[in-house]
Amino acid sequence: MTMKDLAELRAWKPYEITADTSGSAPGSLPEFLASHDNFNAFLTEKKAIVFRGFSVAEDSLDPVLDQLLPNRLAYVHGNSPRTKVGSNVYTSTEYPQEFTISMHNELSYGHRWPSRLVFYCATAPATGGATTVVDGELWLASLEPEVREAFAGGVRYNQNLHDGIGLGKSWQDTFETDDRAAVEAFLKEAEAEWSWQPDGALRITQIRRSTLVHPESGTEVWFNQSDQWHPASLGDETAAELAQILPAEELPQSVTFADGTPIPDAYVLQVRDRGLENAVDVNWAQGDLLVIDNVAVGHGRGAFTGDRRILVAMTD
Template sequence: MSAHNDWKPTEVRPDGPERGAEGLRRALAAAGDFGDLLTRAKVVVFRDFQVGEQELDEVMDLLLPNRLAYTHGTSPRTKVAAGNVYTSTEYPSEQTIAMHNELSYSHKWPSRLLFYCATTPGSGGATPVVDGTLWLASLDEKVRDAFAGGIRYAQNLHDGFGLGRSWKQTFETEDRKQVEAFLDEGRFTWNWTSDGGLRMVSPVRPAWIRHPVTGEEVWFNQADHFHPAALGDDIARELAQILPPEELPQSVTLADGSPIPDEYVLHVHDRGLELAVDVDWKQGDLMVIDNVAVGHGRRPYTGDRRVLVAMSD
């Protein structure tokens, strides 16, 4: 697996005295078309521009042409500003967040993600990124064969009181008709439960896809995030031993409905983290990733790490 050492994010630094949004604007002008740069690099990190949080909206206008809401998101976040800016996933600081492509379990996903460091962590807290082509190539043949037919995700979303997220949090609305339209578009099987919750099962989703520009095949799913074997939360793992899969907040199977072996899920989980390149944070730094080409995660940290996220099509 040594090939992963040949890939790393591209770093852009100021080539003059200007900092902040104006310095970044000049650097982008010098770099040419940012879309082309991102496709080639897969991840672009902007170092030492010292962008202030009050300048973030201006910078995002340059890098994310159409910011999206976190519709159908499964992780806990807080919306912190107009223009669809969120906190990064609010899991306990001691936990590792495994590699994933944002919203890859859904029928709509962002093509770009922007990360901004508002507060430097005391220690740790890197955002690891992994080349999806290398991740796919690294998997044992028997694992790839098992996933070749695709996978199916299931979710149980409560109405405000229960395990996991509510459907109102997940879809950022209280309008059932709006949720139903989204699910119909994605060809989910769904029903409202007697207690006001929502049961939804996806159609078969692919385990890997082709990048829309480069044509490279990339690992692109979140089976390990829906599977109890790879959960970092002891309570969640214990819950999975008590409840049947159809009653869990989220679960996943192979396309034919058969269980995904624990060892396959852990193999995928571990290879992603092993191949990842860590991007460390300093206040004012930014990173933009191609959400199809690369997966991302989070290393444990101490201190008051605050990283904000926005998404774009």
């Protein structure tokens, strides 16, 4: 990538549609969507779209989601804490509000991932709390050649899901079932390796790609969560404390290169930081919606004060 290419990529931002500019009245988003049957192609072109000023109330959200997400998916095998609040509608990641959530593509560590996410603002924060988005093509291009080359062979994700008591999520919460056979069927289809531990915990290993070619645009994008799964992203102090409690192979989640060799701390920190440096803020007002192409665009969250209630749903 030349500097000009990077500059062009950095000029990208989500496309905004407001009730005023669309000629629509507040509350009329379902009608607006019904009259635009080329939305899929439009989203592929724009990568992320924000709807503002349509005053969508939480109790009228379902009809909008039905149009934007024809096949709403459950958050199965998700690794972040969240609460199910409706028909495959969830709270966004319930992570302490004083911390930033780094950039990632939803379920990029899985065998399958959603093609599209919708975020809805039920309660806007007092300050901060933007949902941040980053162009995956820019994220990949911003990495040093040495890092891109090192990740070319893919990554290996390792999970330890407890049986109800322990660090991180339980396997029951992760898969939304207490049926071991159902979990094993899911993991078999996902081409993962797994083993049940004597204490009832579940250990999972998956080898995945580090980049992905968008199925419609043909663009190669950064598409893995190595930085979020790597202890270095926790900070030196937290990582050291975890290392005293658990050996590396028993951490709730960890990551290596696909062949099992360690990923240098500096590499995952560069990945994390370049994603954050190139992110664009989507600031919230009550009733706003953000739709993103989950392959083309990564997302995260800024720190905030006050109450913040963002709901999220996804489709295949």
